[in-house]
Amino acid sequence: MVGAISRPVRIAAWIFVLATGLFLLAPLVVVIGVSVSESQFISFPPDGLSLRWYREVLSSDSYLGAAWISFRVALLVTLTSTLCGGAAAIAINRRALPGSGVLATFFLSPLVLPTIIYAIGMLMLWSAIFGPVTIVTIWIGHTVITIPYVVRTTLAVLSESDPFLEEAAQTMGANRFQRLWLVVVPQCLPGLAAGAFFAFNISFDEAVVSLFLRKPGLTTLPVQIYGQLEFSPDPSVAAVSTIMIALTVGLILIIDRMLGVQRFASS
Amino acid sequence: MSDRAENLILALPGLLLLAVAFFVPIAQMLLLSVQGEEGLTLANFTRFLGDPYYLGVLWRTVRLSLLITAICALIGFPLAYIMARIGPRMRLWLIVLVILPLMTSVVVRTFGWMVLLGRSGLVPDILRSLGLAGRNFSIMQTESAIVIGMVQVLLPFMTLSILGVVSRIDTRLEEAARTMGCGFGATLRTVVLPLALPGIVAGSLLCFTLSASSFVTPNLLGGSRIQVLAASIYRSVTQTLDWPFAAAQAVILFVGVLLILVPYARLGGGTR
Numbered sequence: 001m002v003g004a005i006s007r008p009v010r011i012a013a014w015i016f017v018l019a020t021g022l023f024l025l026a027p028l029v030v031v032i033g034v035s036v037s038e039s040q041f042i043s044f045p046p047d048g049l050s051l052r053w054y055r056e057v058l059s060s061d062s063y064l065g066a067a068w069i070s071f072r073v074a075l076l077v078t079l080t081s082t083l084c085g086g087a088a089a090i091a092i093n094r095r096a097l098p099g100s101g102v103l104a105t106f107f108l109s110p111l112v113l114p115t116i117i118y119a120i121g122m123l124m125l126w127s128a129i130f131g132p133v134t135i136v137t138i139w140i141g142h143t144v145i146t147i148p149y150v151v152r153t154t155l156a157v158l159s160e161s162d163p164f165l166e167e168a169a170q171t172m173g174a175n176r177f178q179r180l181w182l183v184v185v186p187q188c189l190p191g192l193a194a195g196a197f198f199a200f201n202i203s204f205d206e207a208v209v210s211l212f213l214r215k216p217g218l219t220t221l222p223v224q225i226y227g228q229l230e231f232s233p234d235p236s237v238a239a240v241s242t243i244m245i246a247l248t249v250g251l252i253l254i255i256d257r258m259l260g261v262q263r264f265a266s267s
Numbered sequence: 268m269s270d271r272a273e274n275l276i277l278a279l280p281g282l283l284l285l286a287v288a289f290f291v292p293i294a295q296m297l298l299l300s301v302q303g304e305e306g307l308t309l310a311n312f313t314r315f316l317g318d319p320y321y322l323g324v325l326w327r328t329v330r331l332s333l334l335i336t337a338i339c340a341l342i343g344f345p346l347a348y349i350m351a352r353i354g355p356r357m358r359l360w361l362i363v364l365v366i367l368p369l370m371t372s373v374v375v376r377t378f379g380w381m382v383l384l385g386r387s388g389l390v391p392d393i394l395r396s397l398g399l400a401g402r403n404f405s406i407m408q409t410e411s412a413i414v415i416g417m418v419q420v421l422l423p424f425m426t427l428s429i430l431g432v433v434s435r436i437d438t439r440l441e442e443a444a445r446t447m448g449c450g451f452g453a454t455l456r457t458v459v460l461p462l463a464l465p466g467i468v469a470g471s472l473l474c475f476t477l478s479a480s481s482f483v484t485p486n487l488l489g490g491s492r493i494q495v496l497a498a499s500i501y502r503s504v505t506q507t508l509d510w511p512f513a514a515a516q517a518v519i520l521f522v523g524v525l526l527i528l529v530p531y532a533r534l535g536g537g538t539r
Contacts, residue, residue, distance in 0.1 A: 005451055006451065009451055013345075013349055016345060016346070016349070017346070017349055017361070020342060020346055020422075021361075021364050023419060023422075024365065024367075024368050024419060024422065024423075025364070025367070025368065026379065026383060026419075027368075027375075027376045027377075027378070027379020027380050027382075027383065027419060028367070028368065028371060028375075028376070028379060029379075030379045030382045030383050030389070031375060031378055031379045031382070034382055042382055042385075043387070044382050044383070044388070044389055045389075083280070084280045084281035084284055085281060087277040087278065087280065087281065088277065088278045088280075088281035088282070090274075090277050091274040091275070091277040091278035092278070094270075094274055096270050096271060096274045097271065097274050097275065097278065103278065106282070106285065107281060107285065109285075109289070110285070110289055112476075112528060113293070113521075113524075114476060114477070114479070114480030114497075114520065114521075114524060115480065116480045116481075116482065116497050116500060116501070116517070116520070117293065117296070117480070117517050117520060117521050117524075118289065118292065118293065120296055120500065120504060120513060120514065120517050121292030121293045121294075121295055121296035121517075122288070122292045123504065124292070124295050124296055124299055124510060124514065125291060125292040125295040125296075126292075128295065140284075140288045141288075143284065143288075144284065144285060144288050144289045147281060147284070147285065151281075176273055180273075201370050204372075205370070205371070205372035205373070205374075205375075206372075207372065207373060207374050207483050208481075208482075208483070211483070211501070211505075212501075212504060212505075222372050222373075222374045222375075225372075225374045225375065225378065226374050226483065226487075229374070229377070229378055229381065229487055230486075230487070233378070233381070237378060238378070238382075241372075241374075241375040241378055241379075244371070244372055244375055245371055245375065248367065248370045248371050249367065251370065252363065252366060252367060252370065261359065261362055261363060261366065262358070262359065262362055
């Protein structure tokens with residue numbers, strides 16, 4: 001800390017942090033508040049206290065169906081994106097392929113391009129070749145937009161790792177596969193884990209690709225919520241949203257246990 | 268098997284996936300935007316650029332994105348600076364404060380703002396009881412609602428971009444400035460701000476791009492009367508089903524984003 005910072009500046013900084021925190025958390029707090037309301041209508045502060053909207057959600061086929069689709073997609077995406085992205089990051093890090101600088105840019109490009117542009121292209125291509133979209137379309141779409149995160153987190157970890165370990169393993173007679181599986185992959189593990197969490201979270205919360213690729217019977221949870229919000233939201237939307245917030249909090253806690261949130265944030 | 272073969276095999280699944288499922292769709296979109304009944308045409312572009320309504324949509328998109336980016340930078344820089352200089356325990360809490368909203372679905376956060384800003388919501392209520400607003404006052408369905416919602420959505424991106432740079436600034440530089448008689452404000456302005464500039468620029472580009480291309484929050488908070496470019500694209504795809512026109516609008520957005528990103532990448536600051 002830089003020496004003397006005057007009292008007024010300190011107080012101003014605290015007020016600023018509190019106000020910003022309030023601003024950042026307000027919508028989440030409000031959603032949680034509405035979800036425990038007794039009233040038919042959306043109101044904040046809540047009228048009364050009840051869990052009826054949670055019962056409503058847990059017995060609603062449309063919410064449960066959407067949640068099941070979202071969950072399956074997110075799991076598949078986590079798997080494919082971690083595999084493809086992690087393997088690519090190892091190859092990029094070795095800088096052995098011609099043009100590996102270009103390769104990194106190539107793998108990070110879905111991050112730079114606005115998702116809406118990609119979503120519309122995906123919809124048009126899929127419709128032109130295969131016709132109606134399916135859950136596979138969303139799976140592929142989400143995998144593409146999450147791969148850069150896995151590549152980035154894995155590269156960040158690999159760039160700090162010791163490149164001579166692999167050489168040492170080679171000198172001691174480890175074959176190519178053993179070197180990869182027993183030396184390189186364990187080194188990548190924190191990066192792969194962080195990337196996998198990113199992939200799951202993004203896929204589960206993503207609305208843009210899913211909205212463009214929506215059709216009756218193929219709505220993910222965020223799309224379902226969006227649809228409700230466009231027409232007539234009742235507090236059950238708040239209950240679903242609260243469950244999603246709770247999932248996010250759970251994910252952050254796991255990440256903090258495994259990797260430390262600070263490290264996660266800096267990637 | 269050679270080293271090169273091994274690395275190629277490692278990179279291949281991702282390479283193929285991105286080539287087929289990322290670059291081909293974009294090519295398809297580009298192609299569709301110039302496709303007419305008979306052969307190639309620029310009709311979709313001239314329709315957009317010749318219609319005052321769509322030009323208005325484009326101008327609103329640029330104007331709001333600039334405003335949102337500026338507000339994010341104004342809040343994000345002090346927040347990131349405080350995060351970098353505060354004690355480790357507090358820093359952890361502040362990082363959670365920034366990451367929790369970031370990792371929550373945009374749809375959920377926008378819903379929160381709909382409740383807060385709606386006619387009987389907390390914000391208009393407070394403004395009314397302070398005598399700052401009339402009885403029928405509502406923020407929903409206005410540009411202000413879009414700006415408030417989008418700033419909350421994008422502030423975490425800006426803050427983390429700046430934090431990455433600010434936390435690497437050597438505190439001894441600030442100490443040196445203070446020892447030589449610089450006040451706190453002057454140190455911030457002449458030492459920290461110039462060093463943080465790469466982070467602010469990167470964060471601003473990210474915010475501008477994300478804000479120009481988002482439609483979920485603008486649609487829900489601004490309503491159908493206040494259209495932005497991305498919302499108009501979404502409407503062309505899902506409601507009027509005019510895909511070539513949607514593709515043309517997406518190309519216009521794409522070109523706009525490239526015009527902003529390419530000079531920056533040229534400057535060599537391309538790594539985020």
